Amino acid sequence: MATRHDGRRALVIGSGFGGLAAAVRLAARGWRVTVLERRDGPGGRANAFQQDGFTFDAGPTVITCPHLLEELWALAGQRLADHVELRPVEPLYRMRFPDGATFDYHTDREQMRESVRRLSPGDETGFDSLCERVERMYEAGIGPLMSAPVPGLLSLAPFTAALVRDEAFRTMYGLVSRHVRDERLRQALSFHPLLIGGSPFTPASAVYASIQFVERRWGAFFPVGGTGALVRGLVALLEKLGGEVRYGSEVTEITLEGRRATGVRLGDGTWLAADAVVSNADAAWTYRYLLPGHARRHWTDARIQKARYSMSVFLWYFGTRKQYPAVAHHTLLFGKDFRGMFSGLEGQGQPSQEPLLYLHRPTATDAALAPPGHDAFYVLAPVPHLGDGTDWRVRAEPFRRALEERLAGSVLPGLSEELATSRVFTPADFRDDLRSFRGAAFSFAPTLMQTTFLRAQAQSEDVERLYMVGAGTHPGAGLPAVLCSAKIVDTVIARA
Ligand SMILES: Cc1cc2nc3c(=O)[nH]c(=O)nc-3n(C[C@H](O)[C@H](O)[C@H](O)COP(=O)(O)OP(=O)(O)OC[C@H]3O[C@@H](n4cnc5c(N)ncnc54)[C@H](O)[C@@H]3O)c2cc1C
Structure with missing residues (x-):
């Protein structure tokens, strides 16, 4: 089903999950979309490769929040399940501790409760109360916040009461330790910030307890054919909507007229014009290397240098x-x-x-x-x-x-x-290979001072008609978060 184009052209730099999701959303709205990818295949951190008869997914392997993917297929009147099979993975993790103990971590609450009882009899009640707290934290605070543009402190106001009430400003390890006693269980229930390059010992890392909630609420999956099958599915979906991905196309410059983005220049000198440029390249890299210093009042070299990287x-x-x-x-x-x-x-x-x-x-x-x-x-x-x-x-x-x-x-x-x-x-x-500033795996570190309005924003702080999507932007790294950031870009562009 090719969409009727309305004449507006969007260029998306990079084919990570965030870039592809933004491209699909814009194509579904009638934009003519071209994704420019410097590598020879799609996916960014989620690229897949073959070697000696084996298929490897390079990065993400735990697929949560499938509804965020289903939304993309629904935009084209299709069903994700008709294109990619997501298989539930249970137990989600088998954990092994240095004392030889093993712990099966389940997304199903009853099975998990049983694992908790086996490892540390008596800690089940604390596990239950943790589950309830985390659910409240997600429903009233983190969930809605993930898909909302947060250009400034005031835009946080609707979420603050819930976050304070549920102690989201604690460390994750601290929060978990208030509920369960066994040290191994504390580790098993608090390692989650690591999944997005953070630490359970930094202030406000308790917000990442919401990862446990989404695992329980929507399950955790692995696609048949690997995560690469999901990436290929997204590219095919974009093509059905009339968009395209060009590989081997490195963007070396976002071109400007005054403070407004007008297009991009590729490594071979080609200039492509656009009504909107969406960068899915690493946010720090985009500002530091694709835009001239004089165009950056917010993302100055000093700010980029001083930022903390994951x-x-x-x-x-x-x-x-x-x-x-x-x-x-x-x-x-x-x-x-x-x-x-x-x-x-x-x-x-x-x-x-x-x-x-x-x-x-x-x-x-x-x-x-x-x-x-x-x-x-x-x-x-x-x-x-x-x-x-x-x-x-x-x-x-x-x-x-x-x-x-x-x-x-x-x-x-x-x-x-x-x-x-x-x-x-x-x-x-x-x-x-991925053009990631300082070789960070998850872009800016997920610290309190680099979250929400303090992270890169969907509407560039410096350049009109430049939009940012992916792990360096609000709400952060991880597939659910970058899919939400694509949703935010869509909202912000629709309002522009
Ligand atoms: C090893 C690993 C395992 C992970 N496991 C999980 C997991 O199990 N579950 C989960 O939810 N998350 C996981 N994550 C996190 C998740 O993979 C990332 O947060 C997410 O994939 C990042 O997507 P992105 O949209 O930011 O784009 P990226 O994947 O960073 O892609 C950016 C793309 O832009 C391209 N690009 C850069 N510069 C240019 C340029 N100048 N011109 C053209 N193209 C350019 C790059 O080549 C790349 O393809 C994992 C991450 C890693 C590293």
């Missing part, structure tokens, strides 16, 4: 010649020093020798992602961003080997003999 991650993708059926789809391997790991990541103290690891085994849900009898994996280790001066050309292989040893000594015995394929992605790749 941690990065080290990723090792690998395939094995045998299968490990006892390994769940998502495993979290906790280290010995939960608190110390976060301070190390923020540049205070030494980086942890035993960080919390996330191990992804997509073949647990979709065996077709590896050759028969094989398993596909990736392991993710949080590491500081490039501000710590690490030379990843030197550090990558020793770091990977340490991961291999830790996995072989825990959940993947005999791993070294079974390796069939291997590739790493380091903070330097976040900078060079």
